[in-house]
Amino acid sequence: MPLLPDVEIMTIGDELLYGQVIDTNSAFMGQELAKIGLRVRQISSVSDRASEIITALDLARQRAQVVLITGGLGPTKDDLTKHVLAGYFKTELVMHEPTLRHVEGIFARFNRPMLDVNRQQALVPANCEVVFNAVGTAPGMWFDDQGTVFVSMPGVPFEMKRMMTDIVLPKLQAHFQTPAIEHVVVQTAGIGESFLAELIEDWESALPANVKLAYLPSLGNVRLRLTGTDDGHPDLRGRMEALLPALRARIGEYIFAEEDIPLEAAVGRLLAARNLTIGTAESCTGGFLAHKLTSVPGSSQYFMGSVVAYSNDIKIKQLGVNPETLAAHGAVSEATVREMAEGLRHNLGVDVALATSGIAGPDGGTPDKPVGTICIAYADQHQTVSRQFTFNRGRQINVEYTTTTILNLLRVSLPPLA
Amino acid sequence: MPLLPDVEIMTIGDELLYGQVIDTNSAFMGQELAKIGLRVRQISSVSDRASEIITALDLARQRAQVVLITGGLGPTKDDLTKHVLAGYFKTELVMHEPTLRHVEGIFARFNRPMLDVNRQQALVPANCEVVFNAVGTAPGMWFDDQGTVFVSMPGVPFEMKRMMTDIVLPKLQAHFQTPAIEHVVVQTAGIGESFLAELIEDWESALPANVKLAYLPSLGNVRLRLTGTDDGHPDLRGRMEALLPALRARIGEYIFAEEDIPLEAAVGRLLAARNLTIGTAESCTGGFLAHKLTSVPGSSQYFMGSVVAYSNDIKIKQLGVNPETLAAHGAVSEATVREMAEGLRHNLGVDVALATSGIAGPDGGTPDKPVGTICIAYADQHQTVSRQFTFNRGRQINVEYTTTTILNLLRVSLPPLA
Numbered sequence: 032m033p034l035l036p037d038v039e040i041m042t043i044g045d046e047l048l049y050g051q052v053i054d055t056n057s058a059f060m061g062q063e064l065a066k067i068g069l070r071v072r073q074i075s076s077v078s079d080r081a082s083e084i085i086t087a088l089d090l091a092r093q094r095a096q097v098v099l100i101t102g103g104l105g106p107t108k109d110d111l112t113k114h115v116l117a118g119y120f121k122t123e124l125v126m127h128e129p130t131l132r133h134v135e136g137i138f139a140r141f142n143r144p145m146l147d148v149n150r151q152q153a154l155v156p157a158n159c160e161v162v163f164n165a166v167g168t169a170p171g172m173w174f175d176d177q178g179t180v181f182v183s184m185p186g187v188p189f190e191m192k193r194m195m196t197d198i199v200l201p202k203l204q205a206h207f208q209t210p211a212i213e214h215v216v217v218q219t220a221g222i223g224e225s226f227l228a229e230l231i232e233d234w235e236s237a238l239p240a241n242v243k244l245a246y247l248p249s250l251g252n253v254r255l256r257l258t259g260t261d262d263g264h265p266d267l268r269g270r271m272e273a274l275l276p277a278l279r280a281r282i283g284e285y286i287f288a289e290e291d292i293p294l295e296a297a298v299g300r301l302l303a304a305r306n307l308t309i310g311t312a313e314s315c316t317g318g319f320l321a322h323k324l325t326s327v328p329g330s331s332q333y334f335m336g337s338v339v340a341y342s343n344d345i346k347i348k349q350l351g352v353n354p355e356t357l358a359a360h361g362a363v364s365e366a367t368v369r370e371m372a373e374g375l376r377h378n379l380g381v382d383v384a385l386a387t388s389g390i391a392g393p394d395g396g397t398p399d400k401p402v403g404t405i406c407i408a409y410a411d412q413h414q415t416v417s418r419q420f421t422f423n424r425g426r427q428i429n430v431e432y433t434t435t436t437i438l439n440l441l442r443v444s445l446p447p448l449a
Numbered sequence: 450m451p452l453l454p455d456v457e458i459m460t461i462g463d464e465l466l467y468g469q470v471i472d473t474n475s476a477f478m479g480q481e482l483a484k485i486g487l488r489v490r491q492i493s494s495v496s497d498r499a500s501e502i503i504t505a506l507d508l509a510r511q512r513a514q515v516v517l518i519t520g521g522l523g524p525t526k527d528d529l530t531k532h533v534l535a536g537y538f539k540t541e542l543v544m545h546e547p548t549l550r551h552v553e554g555i556f557a558r559f560n561r562p563m564l565d566v567n568r569q570q571a572l573v574p575a576n577c578e579v580v581f582n583a584v585g586t587a588p589g590m591w592f593d594d595q596g597t598v599f600v601s602m603p604g605v606p607f608e609m610k611r612m613m614t615d616i617v618l619p620k621l622q623a624h625f626q627t628p629a630i631e632h633v634v635v636q637t638a639g640i641g642e643s644f645l646a647e648l649i650e651d652w653e654s655a656l657p658a659n660v661k662l663a664y665l666p667s668l669g670n671v672r673l674r675l676t677g678t679d680d681g682h683p684d685l686r687g688r689m690e691a692l693l694p695a696l697r698a699r700i701g702e703y704i705f706a707e708e709d710i711p712l713e714a715a716v717g718r719l720l721a722a723r724n725l726t727i728g729t730a731e732s733c734t735g736g737f738l739a740h741k742l743t744s745v746p747g748s749s750q751y752f753m754g755s756v757v758a759y760s761n762d763i764k765i766k767q768l769g770v771n772p773e774t775l776a777a778h779g780a781v782s783e784a785t786v787r788e789m790a791e792g793l794r795h796n797l798g799v800d801v802a803l804a805t806s807g808i809a810g811p812d813g814g815t816p817d818k819p820v821g822t823i824c825i826a827y828a829d830q831h832q833t834v835s836r837q838f839t840f841n842r843g844r845q846i847n848v849e850y851t852t853t854t855i856l857n858l859l860r861v862s863l864p865p866l867a
Contacts (some may be wrong), residue, residue, distance in 0.1 A: 050479025
């Protein structure tokens with residue numbers, strides 16, 4: 032097997048150094064490169080100054096055999112990348128006719144006049160191979176210079192992503208004859224990373240040498256990713272999938288998907304498969320739970336609506352919560368969220384209802400119920416289930432964690448498929 | 450005035466290179482450094498390998514006189530930063546007693562047993578000055594090595610931010626005698642960056658030499674930031690504020706705040722000042738508008754609740770939309786959102802209601818109403834105002850843009866202060 036190259040990611044633009052833009056491109060590229068078995072050696076963010084870009088190029092080629100560059104390809108004066116690259120490779124900019132026709136086509140489609148600066152988007156250094164930009168005007172550029180590959184892409188995330196996925200990653204795989212790699216993702220909720228690791232310790236230590244496990248935790252959710260590298264034997268993927276029954280036997284109750292989808296999409300499928308409709312009654316989550324459920328394309332098939340009841344008055348009038356329950360137990364109580372869920376189910380005529388109430392903070396806590404006290408409930412025609420917990424990591428994080436937790440309560444509480 | 454140093458930000462950790470974590474720390478640091486007049490020369494993200502960290506340190510000190518390092522200070526084996534720094538500075542790790550007592554205090558407070566790895570958090574290279582970590586166990590470290598300042602901080606964002614704000618930034622200002630800098634922020638909504646630039650072109654070109662203007666655009670919102678550098682004359686801030694009346698005369702109608710707060714907080718203040726309550730009736734925004742309004746601490750003072758009405762049935766039953774309106778104009782129409790807003794105002798008993806309906810995508814468009822067609826309405830006791838527009842940049846972006854647009858409609862439609 033040939034030695035695999037290291038990769039350097041270079042992002043260009045003053046806006047990154049000033050912190051006006053958060054660099055999400057590098058994380059995407061790092062993830063995708065890891066999936067084909069390539070290691071990122073360094074990420075360097077540099078200014079729009081030509082001399083600093085050139086210094087960075089020189090250093091990058093000492094560290095890595097592949098340099099992926101984003102940014103500085105726009106039509107304005109401060110977009111220098113391709114001019115700098117032409118100088119760096121001691122060549123000149125030439126008009127790339129297919130790109131020019133592509134840009135002209137885009138302007139014609141939107142019926143906009145084409146300026147000279149737009150035409151100049153089709154100029155590229157003479158020594159590059161053009162990487163087609165299916166969703167924008169600035170072409171990408173692939174250079175092979177004395178054994179080092181440089182690829183220049185736009186900084187606009189969806190343009191860069193499309194180029195990476197469609198062209199750059201397959202081309203890197205072919206160029207460097209990277210080994211076949213397979214990934215199996217198992218998504219869990221309702222258990223922390225360290226507890227999960229304990230439950231699967233024996234399974235993990237018995238994994239074959241060509242299969243590695245990564246724990247990818249986020250708020251209330253741990254993604255397990257198995258990466259298998261070609262070992263010369265057939266059916267790598269089949270052999271990896273054969274590892275899963277033993278995993279399911281240990282942590283099956285926490286698994287919500289065996290592919291890379293978010294929890295809200297997974298519960299959406301459970302609802303759709305059962306032909307059940309859902310609605311939410313929200314106090315502390317303030318609409319965020321409904322937002323998550325409706326962020327899934329096609330969710331209008333099962334998501335009917337919500338009542339966000341911040342005031343007690345609306346809890347009483349729109350959700351039918353008993354004023355005596357509020358007086359006796361308070362708005363943040365399991366008794367209240369149960370009534371909220373049941374009331375919403377009745378008022379909206381949905382099959383399943385979720386309800387939240389809590390003290391998101393920063394104010395509103397009491398000695399009895401500190402900031403971060405959260406109550407949640409699930410109701411369907413057979414049962415109402417409620418939980419209380421405390422989680423205090425700031426207002427927005429409290430809301431997000433509550434949302435993940437109740438989506439998981441929904442997952443484990445739904446009736447089995449008929 | 451002494452020459453100001455350039456800064457390099459170095460983030461350490463394999464998780465950044467694998468793309469498992471998006472680096473938000475660098476953007477925060479870049480913003481804060483810009484505010485005190487320091488330029489970031491480069492951001493370098495490197496692995497957890499000692500040799501690669503050392504190479505990066507050597508290169509950084511050639512480019513910059515200040516190197517701010519984050520990450521690798523945790524208690525586990527792969528956290529190498531302080532060992533590497535001790536080796537780099539040819540010194541040894543010594544126990545820092547005040548830090549040890551601080552760590553012991555944290556464990557005592559949470560009643561947890563303290564392990565040897567926790568005690569080792571208090572070990573620091575002998576040549577450093579400890580930077581107190583008010584909200585965590587890993588101390589920061591300040592090194593002054595042959596004229597270059599190195600500062601090592603934890604990678605946990607809220608620990609790093611607290612250290613930067615409380616200690617590192619003031620210490621940098623004192624150490625390098627940075628000039629006094631003042632910032633004035635003016636926030637606008639409802640107008641694009643290029644239109645704004647045209648309206649204030651003459652004002653901008655007449656700014657004094659020591660005052661710079663930056664345009665910081667985000668979705669539906671442009672922040673203008675004036676940065677003034679000490680010119681030896683008194684009352685820099687007062688002189689900058691004296692520039693604002695001429696700015697207000699040109700773009701006053703678009704300005705929602707003259708400080709750095711989000712639009713949802715600005716409209717919250719307008720509501721609170723008028724003693725008005727608000728609720729939302731949401732179709733395409735699916736609860737995101739309520740989420741934004743309730744993301745402001747203290748919003749329960751004016752935000753009462755919402756009805757998320759994804760299904761037409763709920764639009765009719767919970768919001769009183771006339772079935773004939775839906776039949777004649779469709780759910781995505783100005784007629785429907787007007788009835789949604791008015792119905793919600795009545796049903797929830799709130800002073801002001803906002804309503805949204807649209808085709809967020811990716812499916813559901815028609816030739817007549819393509820994906821991205823959005824209708825919004827505002828209703829109070831005096832008037833109902835509606836708008837229709839098209840905006841198609843993907844489901845989530847459509848939802849966010851709609852939310853900013855309707856919050857701005859709220860801002861411009863509210864009655865004047867009594």
